[in-house]
Amino acid sequence: MKQLIVALQGLPADATVLLEGDDGYSPLGALELLGNGGVLPDEVVLQPDMTSD
Numbered sequence: 001m002k003q004l005i006v007a008l009q010g011l012p013a014d015a016t017v018l019l020e021g022d023d024g025y026s027p028l029g030a031l032e033l034l035g036n037g038g039v040l041p042d043e044v045v046l047q048p049d050m051t052s053d
Helices: 002-009
Strands: 018-021 024-034 043-048
16 A cells, blocks of 8 residues: 555646546546454555546
């Protein structure tokens, strides 16, 4: 996860981050950290921007 955060911070402030999916590309809308309490590794969920065009 640290590598992802560092990579995102290194992008220009106006850069759009896209997620590739079955239906094409979607802009990144949110990054959610799910802590698993030490039993399993924490997870990061990348959520698409659901704002209508």
